[in-house]
Amino acid sequence: MADPYKVLGVSPSDSDEVIKKAYRDLARKYHPDHYHDNPLADLAQERMKEINEAYEAIQSLRRGGGSHRTYTGSGAAYGSYSGGPLYRVRLAINQGDLNLAEELLNAQNDRGAEWNFLKGSICVRRGWLDEARRYYQTAVQMDPDNEEYARALDILEGRQGEAYHPQGFRAMTTDGCGADPMSRICGTLLCINCLFGGGGYFFCC
């Protein structure tokens, strides 16, 4: 196993508090919520596992054992309750076979809340985030009490917990930048770009 101190980016001489903070920051960064429906979720899960193991290793080195609470991944995979006609769709999504999942969905006549939810999660994985949001919204409207649907919409809109941002940065949204955002953008490099007038135009006529 790699040096646990290196994994957390700390040194063996650091205090318990510093190590705990480093661990917490990393655990927040790779939290499953940030990789919900993300094609890279497996990589984040791996990273989370490394961080947890490193933290546990340091704790047991320092205190000679004992149990410690670490963050655990939750809800990365879809519930696998069998039965319903949409079960195979969930299975296909979990296996990453989005084309099959979509085919199965499109063959369904009953387009209820779950159908919209699953359609939304396929869209998220494909990067079609605007349509994903609309499907999730429909699912939540049709079944307002379902926590799974509400949570997926919250995560997509960045409401679930605090969105991660590294030290020195604030949580930001395009809509909440305040007045005169241009004055805060680095424009010192402008040279040849100005021949084409800064922002340009491309295939979009």
Place this chain on the structure above:
Amino acid sequence: MFGYVLPAQKELPQEEQLLFQSAYCGLCHTLKRRYGWLARLHLNYDMAFLAILLRPPCETVTRRCLIHPVKGRACACCGDAFDTAADMSVILLWWKIQDEIADRRFAIVWRILRAAFKRAYRKASALQVDFDTAVARQIRALSALEQANCASLDAPADCFAKILEAAAEQEQNTVRRRILRQELYHLGRWIYLVDAADDLKKDMRRGNYNPLAHRFSPTSGTLSPEDRRALGRTLDASVRQIAAAFELDKPDAYRPVVENVVYEGLYLVGAAVLDGTFHQRVRGKRMKQNGKAGSANG
């Protein structure tokens, strides 16, 4: 399109600004070395950022150019990433020219440009065969959607996103290739949508296709506050996807620059485009140099 991926000023220390600038100047010199001075016309921040993402970073040398003839600028000139980004830049410019000619706007100017770039494009497409094929395929798909007046934001954005995503294929490491694909897909999506917002007024005036005009209901080229929020939300979601992918990559010298772009720069540029102040940058800069505060005539 292009010219939107910028870091935020305040939070970027001098040496990191220099790092971004050296990538920008490095790409400019690489374009000239490989394709002649005319290819430099298509130099832009977005392609410089692409070179940064492709990496690895390399040492810089000071080089002079027409714009900085005396002191010169630090240039990151070595490395395959810059060569690749230069090739891709030429390929994208070529397909843009073809697209313009197909639209028959200012056809003569574009035809002259096409003649001037023919050799450069032949060289670049021979070096990046897969990328060239991918661009051609996606552009065909995009114009089909334009013809059909597609009302989805995601479908046309997907075409452009896949163009940038194709740049990830040259990465040898399979894990890093996956990360790059995700980063570049959402960067492409973000660029396409920001560009569409930027051009909305012009497109509506000229009767050109713009996905925002079909997805939302703008009046005389302006989105309602509610529509603007919805667009902002979907831009944010893409930026968060870029950031999430970026955090899985191995840190290196360019890390602070990318971090600045994905946690602040893109949000600010998006906000500036949505509130219509993006193109006041040059004017604002001059005013500041004259000792006047802010951009008062916005």
